[in-house]
Amino acid sequence: MTSQNNPQKKFLIAFLVVVALLPALPIPEYWITLLNYIGLAALATLGLVLLTGVGGMTSFGQAAFVGVGAYTTAYLTTQLGASPWIALLAGLLITAIAALAIGMISMRLSGHYLPLGTIAWGLALYFLFGNFEFLGKYDGINDIPALTLAGISLQSSRAMYCLIWAILMVAILSVTNVLRSRPGRAMRALKSGKLMPEAMGVDTAWLKVMMFVYAALLACVSGWLYAHLQRAVNPTPFGINIGIEYLFMAVVGGAGYVWGAILGATVFTVLKDVLQSVLPKLLGASGNFEIIVFGILLLLLLRHARDGLWPLLRGLFPAAPPVHAPDSAEALPQRVKPQAGALILQVDSARKQFGGLVAVNNVSFDVRAGEIIGLIGPNGAGKSTTFNLVTGVLPVTSGEVRFCGESISGLASREIVKRGIARTFQHVHLVAGMSVLENVAIGGHLRSDFRPQGGIIASMLCLNRNEEAKLLHEAKRQLIRVGLGDRLHDDASSLALGQQRILEVARALCCDPSLLLLDEPAAGLRYQEKEALAGLLRKLRSEGMSILLVEHDMDFVMHLTDRLVVMEFGTKISEGTPQHVQNDPVVLEAYLGGVD
Ligand SMILES: Nc1ncnc2c1ncn2[C@@H]1O[C@H](COP(=O)(O)OP(=O)(O)OP(=O)(O)O)[C@@H](O)[C@H]1O
Numbered sequence: 001m002t003s004q005n006n007p008q009k010k011f012l013i014a015f016l017v018v019v020a021l022l023p024a025l026p027i028p029e030y031w032i033t034l035l036n037y038i039g040l041a042a043l044a045t046l047g048l049v050l051l052t053g054v055g056g057m058t059s060f061g062q063a064a065f066v067g068v069g070a071y072t073t074a075y076l077t078t079q080l081g082a083s084p085w086i087a088l089l090a091g092l093l094i095t096a097i098a099a100l101a102i103g104m105i106s107m108r109l110s111g112h113y114l115p116l117g118t119i120a121w122g123l124a125l126y127f128l129f130g131n132f133e134f135l136g137k138y139d140g141i142n143d144i145p146a147l148t149l150a151g152i153s154l155q156s157s158r159a160m161y162c163l164i165w166a167i168l169m170v171a172i173l174s175v176t177n178v179l180r181s182r183p184g185r186a187m188r189a190l191k192s193g194k195l196m197p198e199a200m201g202v203d204t205a206w207l208k209v210m211m212f213v214y215a216a217l218l219a220c221v222s223g224w225l226y227a228h229l230q231r232a233v234n235p236t237p238f239g240i241n242i243g244i245e246y247l248f249m250a251v252v253g254g255a256g257y258v259w260g261a262i263l264g265a266t267v268f269t270v271l272k273d274v275l276q277s278v279l280p281k282l283l284g285a286s287g288n289f290e291i292i293v294f295g296i297l298l299l300l301l302l303r304h305a306r307d308g309l310w311p312l313l314r315g316l317f318p319a320a321p322p323v324h325a326p327d328s329a330e331a332l333p334q335r336v337k338p339q340a341g342a343l344i345l346q347v348d349s350a351r352k353q354f355g356g357l358v359a360v361n362n363v364s365f366d367v368r369a370g371e372i373i374g375l376i377g378p379n380g381a382g383k384s385t386t387f388n389l390v391t392g393v394l395p396v397t398s399g400e401v402r403f404c405g406e407s408i409s410g411l412a413s414r415e416i417v418k419r420g421i422a423r424t425f426q427h428v429h430l431v432a433g434m435s436v437l438e439n440v441a442i443g444g445h446l447r448s449d450f451r452p453q454g455g456i457i458a459s460m461l462c463l464n465r466n467e468e469a470k471l472l473h474e475a476k477r478q479l480i481r482v483g484l485g486d487r488l489h490d491d492a493s494s495l496a497l498g499q500q501r502i503l504e505v506a507r508a509l510c511c512d513p514s515l516l517l518l519d520e521p522a523a524g525l526r527y528q529e530k531e532a533l534a535g536l537l538r539k540l541r542s543e544g545m546s547i548l549l550v551e552h553d554m555d556f557v558m559h560l561t562d563r564l565v566v567m568e569f570g571t572k573i574s575e576g577t578p579q580h581v582q583n584d585p586v587v588l589e590a591y592l593g594g595v596d
Contacts (some may be wrong), residue, residue, distance in 0.1 A: 011317055016169065019165050019169070020162075020165075022035065022161070023158040023159075023161050023162060029157060032157050032158055032161050033157050034269065034270070034273060035161055035165075036157055036160055036161050036164055036229055037269055038262070038265045038266050038269045038270075039161070039164035039165050039168045039225075039265075040164060040222045040225055040226050040229070041222075041245075041246065041249060041265035041268070041269055042168055042249075042261045042262045042264075042265035042266075043164075043167065043168050043171055043218055043219070043221060043222035043225070043261075044062055044063070044065075044066050044218065044219045044222040044223075044246050045062075045246050045249045045250050045253070045261040045264055045265050046168075046171055046172065046175060046218050046258065046261040047062055047065075047214065047215030047216065047217075047218035047219050048062055048215060048246055048247060048249075048250040048255070048261075049175070049250055049253075049255055049256070049257065049258055049260060049261045050175055050187070050211055050214060050215050050218075051211055051212060051215040052247065052250055052255050053250060053254070053255030053256040053257070053260070054179065054187050054188055054190075054191065054211075054256060055187055055190045055191065055208060055211050056190060056191040057107065057114055057208060057211070057212070058114060058115040058118070058247070059114075059115070059118040059212075059215070059243075059247070060115055060118045060119045060122050060240055060243040060244055060247060061102075061118040061119065061121055061122030061125070061240075061243055062122075062215065062216075062219050062243050062246045062247070063122065063126075063219070063237070063238045063239060063240070063242040063243040063245075063246060064121065064122045064125035064126060064238055064243065065095055065098075065099065065125075065215075065216040065217075065219035065220050065223070066219045066220070066222050066223035066226065066237070066238055066242075067125060067126070067129055067223055067233075067235065067237075067238025068091060068094060068095050068098060068125070068216075068219075068220055068223060069088075069091040069092075069095060069219065069220030069221060069222065069223025069224040069226075069227070070223035070224065070226050070227040070233045070237075070238070071129055071135055071141070071223075071227075071233060072087055072090055072091035072094055072095075072220075072224075073087035073088065073090075073091055073144070073223075073224050073227045073228065074135075074140075074141040074144050074227050074232075074233045075134065075135060075141065076090055077144055077145055078141055078142075078143055078144055078145075079134070079141075084145065084147050084224075084228055087224070088221070088224050091220050091223070091224055092217055092220055092221075095213075095216050095217055095219075095220035096213055096216070096217060098216070099212055099213040099215075099216035099217070100209065100213055102121050102212075103208070103209040103212035103213060103216075104209055105117070106118060106121065106212075107205065107208040107209050107212055108205060118243075119240060119243075122239075122240045122243050123240055125238070126235055126238055126239045126240060127235075129235040129238060130235040136234070138234060138235060139234060140232060140233045140234030140235065141232065141233050141234075142231070142232045143231065143232070144227050144228060144230075144231045144232060144233070145228070145231075146228060146231065147160070147163065147228045149163070154228070157229070160225070160228070160229045163225065164225050164229070167221060167225065168262070171218055171221070172258050172259070172261075172262075174460040174461075175258050176258055177459050177460055177461075177462055178214075178456055178459045178460055179258070180323055181455075181459035181464050181468055182441070182444075182445060182448055182455055182459070182464070182467065182468065182471060183207070183210075183455040183456045183459055184459060185431075185434070185438055185441060185442050185445075186200075186202040186207055186442065186445055187207060187211055188431055188434060189202070189431050189442055190204060190207065190208065191431075192429060192431065193429075195393070195413075195425075195429065196425065196429035196442075197442070197445075198412065198413040198414050199391065199413045199414070199417060199422075199423050199425075200414075200417060200442050200443055200445050200446075200507070200511065201414045201417045201418055201445045201446035201511065202414060202442075202445050203414060210456055214456065223238075245268065248264075248268060248294065248298060249261070249264035249265045249267075249268045250264055250308075251264070251298070251301065251302075251308055252264040252267050252268055252297075252298075252301060252308055252309060253265065253267070253308050253309060253310055254307055254308030254309060254310030254311055255307075255308060256307065256308075256433075257308070257310040257311070257314075259310055260308050260309070260310035263308075263309055263310050263313065264308065264309070267309065268294075271290075271293075271294075271297075272290055272294075275289065275290035275293055276290055279293070322435055322437075322489040323435060323437060323438055323472065324437075324472070324489075325437055325469075325472035325473050325475060325476035325488065326469045326472065326473055328473070329469040329470045329472075329473035330466075330469075330470050331470070331473075331474070332444065332447045332470050332471065332474045332512070333447070334512050335420055335512055335514065337369070337514050337544060338369040338404060338514055338546075339369060340369050340370040340544060341368050341369060341370065342368065342369045343366055343367075343368055343369075344367055344368065344369050344403065344404055344514060344515055344546055345366065345367035345390070345401070345402070345403055345421075345515055345546075345548065346364075346366050346400075346401070346402040346403075347363060347364055347365050347366070347386070347389075347390065347399075347401050348364050348399055348400045348401070348402065349362045349363070349364055349398070349399035349400070350362070350363050350364070350386065350389050350396050350398075350399040350400070350401060351363075351396060351397045351398045351399050352382075352385050352386075352389055352394060352396060352397050352570075353397045358570050359382045359385040359570050360382045360385050360386050360389065360570050361382070361569075361570040361571045362399060362571075363382070363386060363399075363565075363567065363570075363571070363572045364399075364572065365565045365572065365575060367515065367546055367548050368546070369514070369544070369546050370541060370544055370545075370546055371541075371546055371547070371562045371563065372537060372538075372541050372546075372547040372548075372549070372560055372561045372562050373547070373548045373549070373561060373562065373563050373564070373565065374549055374550075374551055374557040374560070374561035374563070374564045374565070374578075375387070375548065375549065375550045375551070375564075375565050375567065376550075376551060376552070376554070376557060376564055376565070376566050376567070376581075377566055377567035377568050377573075377590070378568060378590060378591060380569075381567040381568050381569065381570070382567050382569070382570040382571075383550045383567055384426070384519065384550060385570075386550075386567070387517065387519055387550050389401060389409075390408075390416075390421070390517060390548070391413055391416060391421065391423050391517055392408065392411050392412050392413040392414075392415065392416040393413060395409070395410050396409045396410070403416070403419055403420070403421060403515070404419070404420070404514070406419065408421075417446065417511050417513075418446055420512070420513050420514035420515060421513060421514070421515045421517060422443070422508035422509070422511035422512075422513035422515075422516055422517070423508060423516070423517040423518070423519065424501065424504035424505060424507075424508055424516075424517070424518045424519060424521060425504065425519055426519040426520040426523060426550075428497070428500045428501060428503075428504055429504070430492040430493060430500060430503065430504070431492065432491070432492065432493040433491060433493070434491070434492055435488065435489050435490065435491065435492065436479065436484060436487050436488055436489070436490050436491075436492050436495065436503055437472060437475050437476060437479065437488040437489065438475075439492045439503060439507060440475040440478055440479055440503065440506045440507045440510050441471050441472055441474075441475040441510065442507060442510075443475070443478075443506070443507035443508060443509070443510030443511045444471045444474055444475060444510045444511070444512075446511070447471065447474070447510075447511075447512060448467055448471070474510060475506075475510055476488060478506040478507075478509045478510045479503075479506050481506070481509065482502050482503075482505055482506045482509070482536055483502065483532070483536065484499060484502060484503060484506060487499070496529070497524055497525060497529070498525045498526065498528075498529025498530075498532060498533065499529075501521055501525065501529075501533060502532070502533060502536060505518070505521075505533075505536065505537075505540075509540075513545075514546060515546045515547070515548065516540070516545055516546070516547045516548070517547075517548050517549070518537075518547065518548070518549040518550070518551075519549075519550050520549075520550055520551055520552060521533055521537075521549055521551065522551060522552075522553040522556040523552065523553075530553070530556055534556060534559065534560050537549075537560060538560065549561075557578065558578045558582065559578075561578060562577070563575065563576060563577060563578075564576065564577070564578055564581045566581055566584075566586075566587050566590070568590040573586050573587065573590060574586055574587045
């Protein structure tokens with residue numbers, strides 16, 4: 001541990017001591033009960049932080065999974081006499097299966113269809129609880145036994161407080177561990193869309209389902225605790241309006257921050273409690289007036305503090321230490337690179353039609369190992385479309401793309417990067433709020449000992465230290481290689497555009513590619529930045545890297561590339577050395593409208 005993280009550690013220890021000592025202090029029972037409900041709500045909200053705040057997937061159905069946990073233990077303990085701890089395992093299993101099934105359908109929805117989908121299954125589960133005879137219909141199930149742990153009864157609310165907050169702290173720690181590791185970096189990358197994470201080898205659809213299951217399991221534990229605290233369940237606390245309340249807590253606390261779950265749950269629960277007792281007295285009538293106040297507060301919050309309250313308070317607390325790369329670590333395995341001059345990429349009569357428009361018309365060219373090839377042409381010539389055919393963003397209409405002799409036509413981006421083609425983007429795709437080092441580490445997503453689910457579980461339990469050390473060390477090595485070794489811990493979005501593009505090259509290098517594909521790397525760069533980028537690409541070529549770049553900047557490509565492929569109206573019109581292309585009348589005609 002460095003001295004840098006000592007204040008953070010001290011703050012955390014102080015917080016944990018306060019949380020642990022609270023039940024021993026002469027605090028009124030009422031406050032302990034309120035703290036219990038805050039803890040339960042924070043646990044369910046933590047799942048939404050992961051799902052909505054980190055992953056960008058809005059769910060109104062979180063309360064339904066709280067219900068699954070609560071009803072499973074209520075039924076098994078009262079009707080079958082099962083131990084509550086066995087019932088917890090059963091609840092987790094049922095939740096995992098249900099969330100897997102629901103997630104596989106709803107996580108594929110995008111835009112407003114996803115929240116609508118979550119409302120649909122949230123309502124469905126609510127009515128299921130209320131209509132099954134064996135679950136007591138709308139009356140629910142009573143006489144749920146109190147929990148016992150190692151022979152000690154947890155009947156009192158102070159005893160339940162200890163269990164609820166201990167579980168909440170473990171959950172916070174597990175989510176924090178995940179978010180600071182390989183699968184967590186992929187999760188954090190999801191918010192900006194799936195294009196970049198898929199290009200780094202992330203199976204985004206599966207990762208979203210895993211996040212959904214993780215969030216549902218947290219809700220299930222909250223429901224299990226609720227049932228044994230309340231000793232009775234009915235469908236009301238698991239309805240869609242409570243799902244909206246959890247979402248409200250996540251937004252109020254700060255949907256992108258794990259500690260925002262506790263803050264949001266505290267603010268909401270306390271405010272609701274106060275408003276429910278004050279407003280009827282003030283207005284002289286009974287009713288759910290607090291909902292009107294919450295609506296107004298939410299509007300004000302979204303207007304003035306979109307990221308919730310936690311970012312406003314965060315400055316008062318010591319910052320979390322940045323993720324560090326170790327000075328030495330075992331090297332990650334590297335693929336065997338093709339011999340210099342070997343044919344690695346063959347674009348063979350590739351054609352792409354968008355309806356009646358032929359964007360790429362039977363284009364053929366090759367790339368050999370150790371070459372820099374430029375793909376140029378006027379606006380609308382079909383360069384980006386060709387780039388997308390090679391990187392798997394678009395499928396070819398006809399023709400073939402082969403990499404190292406294997407056909408890659410029709411493969412998804414994440415399959416193509418697996419084979420050794422890594423890319424950068426015309427409009428840089430970096431994860432804001434994440435350090436330069438962690439952004440580059442996303443490139444090493446596939447270079448892991450763990451498969452996706454295994455990776456999440458290993459990260460939760462801190463079993464991934466060795467893997468993380470190797471990965472972060474590799475990211476640091478690539479950053480030093482491209483000349484950004486002194487910016488490791490800066491926020492990636494604080495870099496100048498030229499450095500951001502170089503960062504993208506480092507991230508692509510972290511994929512261990514045989515071929516680098518760069519989409520307009522010089523776009524928007526100043527002269528010195530272009531010089532620095534060209535110098536880096538020459539250095540990579542001298543180290544044996546093959547590079548294919550799409551570019552508009554003639555000066556940049558003429559001084560850098562070994563060969564150029566020129567396109568116009570979707571067709572290849574010339575190919576050869578920069579000198580040859582520069583003097584080709586067909587090219588001059590395309591660019592300047594004639595040799596004169
Ligand atoms: N998804 C799409 N749907 C329909 N038409 C498209 C699509 N993508 C590209 N096109 C069309 O295909 C043609 C080639 O576009 P493309 O973006 O590949 O050209 P480009 O050479 O990269 O141009 P620029 O240099 O301006 O980016 C254009 O006429 C464009 O409008």
